[in-house]
Amino acid sequence: MLDILALLGMAVHVAVLLLLCHYSLPALRKARAAWADPKPLPAPANQPPLALIIPFTGDTPAIRAALASLLAQPGWRFQAILAVRDETDPAAALARELMQRHPHARLVIAGEATTCCQKNHNLLAGIHFANSEASNAPEILVFCDSSHEARPDFLTRITQPLRQDQAEVASTYHLILPADLRPGSLFHFFSALLVHLLQNLPGTPLLWGGATAIRRETFLRNGVDAIWARAVVDDFTMGPHLERRGVAIRIVPEAALLTRLATQSFATWWKWWFRQLHYMKFCLPGVWLGVTLAPLGGGALLVYSLADLAHGGATGLTYGLILCAFGVRLGRLCLRPIPAVSAGLGFLLMQILTVPCYLLTWFSNTLRWGGVAYRTRLDGSVARILRGPSH
Numbered sequence: 001m002l003d004i005l006a007l008l009g010m011a012v013h014v015a016v017l018l019l020l021c022h023y024s025l026p027a028l029r030k031a032r033a034a035w036a037d038p039k040p041l042p043a044p045a046n047q048p049p050l051a052l053i054i055p056f057t058g059d060t061p062a063i064r065a066a067l068a069s070l071l072a073q074p075g076w077r078f079q080a081i082l083a084v085r086d087e088t089d090p091a092a093a094l095a096r097e098l099m100q101r102h103p104h105a106r107l108v109i110a111g112e113a114t115t116c117c118q119k120n121h122n123l124l125a126g127i128h129f130a131n132s133e134a135s136n137a138p139e140i141l142v143f144c145d146s147s148h149e150a151r152p153d154f155l156t157r158i159t160q161p162l163r164q165d166q167a168e169v170a171s172t173y174h175l176i177l178p179a180d181l182r183p184g185s186l187f188h189f190f191s192a193l194l195v196h197l198l199q200n201l202p203g204t205p206l207l208w209g210g211a212t213a214i215r216r217e218t219f220l221r222n223g224v225d226a227i228w229a230r231a232v233v234d235d236f237t238m239g240p241h242l243e244r245r246g247v248a249i250r251i252v253p254e255a256a257l258l259t260r261l262a263t264q265s266f267a268t269w270w271k272w273w274f275r276q277l278h279y280m281k282f283c284l285p286g287v288w289l290g291v292t293l294a295p296l297g298g299g300a301l302l303v304y305s306l307a308d309l310a311h312g313g314a315t316g317l318t319y320g321l322i323l324c325a326f327g328v329r330l331g332r333l334c335l336r337p338i339p340a341v342s343a344g345l346g347f348l349l350m351q352i353l354t355v356p357c358y359l360l361t362w363f364s365n366t367l368r369w370g371g372v373a374y375r376t377r378l379d380g381s382v383a384r385i386l387r388g389p390s391h
Contacts, residue, residue, distance in 0.1 A: 027200035031256035040153035043075025051138035055122030056146030083122035148257030157255035167250035184264035186346030207239035
């Protein structure tokens with residue numbers, strides 16, 4: 001009986017991966033092809049008023065490269081709002097430096113968040129500033145992280161569904177370009193790739209990282225600002241809220257951003273991946289509860305496979321080799337070559353380590369992000385903000 005259950009579990013796991021690849025790989029290939037194409041799309045002749053809002057903190061070479069690519073969108077006339085916490089943040093000085101080269105950029109000092117995460121607080125300050133420009137109020141708001149680089153035609157691609165009245169919201173994710181092939185870097189690549197696969201499943205548009213474009217009227221009419229004013233995360237709370245209200249969302253893989261990932265230690269990857277999985281608990285608690293069956297089953301399959309190998313069986317080995325084969329196939333999506341052995345083992349180990357990482361979300365109601373800890377309720381709202389070295 002145990003053997004039959006194990007084989008059934010393995011078959012389900014492989015079937016899920018096959019479905020993910022079948023439905024989502026074409027979109028990921030489009031994202032990769034866009035970054036491989038040196039010729040950007042031209043900016044549209046008829047451009048709606050647009051505000052690009054970028055919340056950020058710090059000053060690093062990666063942030064400088066990302067901001068430079070976002071602010072330089074040839075052919076576009078838009079307002080760029082750089083929203084930072086306060087004057088002590090090195091981001092404020094960097095924003096002023098960028099404003100010298102990009103006259104369409106503006107600096108907004110948001111102040112310290114008290115009811116939501118700092119990123120949301122910065123975003124809301126940027127939106128308030130954009131709305132205050134009565135003579136040039138934007139029709140479209142674009143929200144983008146400061147850690148991802150954009151193609152020169154990013155705004156053209158991300159706004160296309162809105163400009164053509166195909167959707168009220170458009171979103172995209174980001175490709176990971178690891179600096180090396182160390183375990184932490186490989187795990188981050190495959191974890192982000194898994195999110196990218198999930199985002200592009202038909203019927204389940206996820207706003208999860210990357211960038212989002214939304215009509216300002218849609219944003220305000222649906223009260224996203226009120227949701228963000230108490231939420232622990234931006235996109236992951238906005239997506240389910242809009243979906244419940246029947247707002248059309250379009251995923252645009254060709255607008256995908258690029259993250260040049262510095263060398264990742266195991267601990268850095270683990271914290272990032274734990275936070276991504278943790279969001280599900282607070283923003284989609286029903287899904288989080290149901291998905292818990294997957295890591296529980298995965299843990300059982302791992303124990304079974306190891307026991308089978310110890311007794312000279314071939315079932316566990318075959319299962320592991322099939323997962324490695326998925327890793328080799330998915331590794332080809334990387335913008336740098338990944339040797340087959342590294343890709344196979346990296347994907348296999350990431351799948352295994354996701355089991356304890358996910359299960360640990362059961363024992364924490366605190367999200368740590370940007371040096372701040374947020375005690376969070378199951379509706380995604382912030383109950384308490386904890387600052388200081390102990391947190």
